[in-house]
Every structure is written in C-alpha cells, then in structure tokens.
Amino acid sequence: MIAVDDLTHRFGDAVALDGVSLTIPDGEFCLLVGPNGSGKTTLVRHFNALLEPGSGTVTVDGTDVTVDPLAARTSIGMVFQQPRDQLVAATVGADVAFGPENLGLDRGEIDRRVASALDAVDLGGREDDHVDALSGGEQARVAIAGALAMEPTHLVLDEPFAGLDLRARRSLLSRLDSLHEAGTSIVVVTHDLRDLRERADRVVALADGRVVADGSPADLGDLEPHGVDGGC
Numbered sequence: 572m573i574a575v576d577d578l579t580h581r582f583g584d585a586v587a588l589d590g591v592s593l594t595i596p597d598g599e600f601c602l603l604v605g606p607n608g609s610g611k612t613t614l615v616r617h618f619n620a621l622l623e624p625g626s627g628t629v630t631v632d633g634t635d636v637t638v639d640p641l642a643a644r645t646s647i648g649m650v651f652q653q654p655r656d657q658l659v660a661a662t663v664g665a666d667v668a669f670g671p672e673n674l675g676l677d678r679g680e681i682d683r684r685v686a687s688a689l690d691a692v693d694l695g696g697r698e699d700d701h702v703d704a705l706s707g708g709e710q711a712r713v714a715i716a717g718a719l720a721m722e723p724t725h726l727v728l729d730e731p732f733a734g735l736d737l738r739a740r741r742s743l744l745s746r747l748d749s750l751h752e753a754g755t756s757i758v759v760v761t762h763d764l765r766d767l768r769e770r771a772d773r774v775v776a777l778a779d780g781r782v783v784a785d786g787s788p789a790d791l792g793d794l795e796p797h798g799v800d801g802g803c
C-alpha cells in the first residue's frame with residue numbers, strides 16, 4: 572500500500588503539492604489526472620523518495636520512504652516522462668537486465684525477466700540493439716521494460732503512452748491487464764484516458780497541488796465539465 576499523508580512540497584515560493592492525502596491499496600489500478608502543473612509528477616516522485624517532503628509523509632507498505640528509500644524503490648517500479656534519462660546501459664538487453672542483476676537474481680531468471688519485459692513492450696528479440704540507435708518511442712519502451720523486469724508490487728508510469736505507436740500501446744495495455752490481474756497495483760499519470768478509463772478502479776484528479784476529485788471512472792463524467800483535464 573502507498574499512503575500519502577498531508578504531503579506538501581514547494582519549489583522555492585511555488586507550492587507544487589498542498590496537503591495531499593491519498594492511499595493506494597495493493598492491487599488497485601489508479602489513474603492520476605489533472606492539468607499541466609497540477610503536481611502529478613511531483614507527487615509520484617515522492618513515492619520513491621526522489622524529493623524531500625516539505626511536510627507530511629509517504630509510506631510504502633508501512634515504511635516511511637525517506638527512512639528506507641531503497642525499499643520504496645524496490646517495491647515501486649517507476650517510469651518517468653524523460654525515459655532516455657533512465658537508461659543506464661549501452662544495449663537494450665543490458666539495460667533491462669540492470670535492475671534484476673542488482674537484485675542478485677540468477678542468470679536464468681534475469682534472462683527470463685528481460686525476455687518477458689521486452690515482449691510486453693513489443694521489443695522481443697532486440698536485446699543487442701544499441702539504445703542510442705533507438706527512436707524516442709523505442710527508448711521509452713526500454714525504460715518501461717526495465718521497470719517491468721523488476722516485477723515490482725507497485726508500478727507507476729508517468730505518461731507511458733506518449734510516443735508509443737498503436738502496436739506498442741496495445742502490447743503495454745495487455746501487460747498492464749495481466750499485472751493488474753496478478754495483483755500488482757498500477758498508477759498511471761496521464762492526459763490520455765483512451766483505453767485506460769475502462770481498466771481503472773479509480774481516478775484521482777489534482778489541481779493546483781490538491782486532490783480535487785477521487786472516485787471511480789464512472790464519476791469522470793462529472794469531473795470533465797468542471798475543467799479537470801482528462802485529455803479526452
């Protein structure tokens with residue numbers, strides 16, 4: 572479970588998060604929506620202790636993320652909007668294997684995870700490709716595969732479909748379905764609700780650093796006329 576309690580974050584004088592409280596239970600498929608600058612990315616960066624709270628706390632499975640950031644980063648797989656920044660190795664296979672190798676898994680298990688994660692993003696068999704020779708969309712898919720290969724209990728994807736072609740999009744949606752079915756909690760930060768609305772258990776909307784709506788996707792019909800940018 573990811574639990575955010577009264578979280579506030581400032582960048583200088585600007586308040587990016589203003590008293591956000593939110594609990595994401597295990598196994599939930601949650602969409603995080605809201606206009607540009609509403610605080611979505613700032614919020615999810617706190618899940619992995621990549622930012623220091625001004626006030627408030629974030630706990631993952633009961634542990635404060637600032638006390639044990641490594642535990643949070645192992646439990647929560649995260650893919651950000653600038654995926655190239657997340658790639659650490661020269662080739663696709665080495666990059667996706669990097670996280671599982673750090674978990675100390677044996678070679679057979681690492682190879683299985685890499686192959687499975689690359690299949691999920693429609694890059695099966697591309698282990699030897701150089702990451703710098705890939706398109707931006709392909710690099711985004713490698714970053715997603717890297718998070719999938721960690722087999723985290725929670726997966727957070729920030730605008731994962733930006734730059735993905737239809738085939739890769741379908742492939743990733745299908746993997747999200749199987750992960751959700753297997754009990755992984757999934758948080759998708761998105762402006763693009765296509766194909767996601769019907770999959771989600773819940774939609775949380777932020778505006779000006781606050782939670783302004785929190786409910787089932789069916790409630791979205793009520794949200795959109797009030798200007799919460801769901802991107803439909």
Ligand SMILES: Nc1ncnc2c1ncn2[C@@H]1O[C@H](COP(=O)(O)OP(=O)(O)OP(=O)(O)O)[C@@H](O)[C@H]1O
Nearest residue numbers: 582585586587605606607608609610611612613614
């Ligand atoms: N590193 C930073 N330094 C200064 N201000 C920042 C920084 N990162 C974010 N902000 C500000 O914090 C606020 C929230 O930004 P954030 O990126 O979390 O919003 P967002 O909802 O993810 O936006 P988008 O949909 O455009 O990605 C914005 O006003 C933004 O300008």
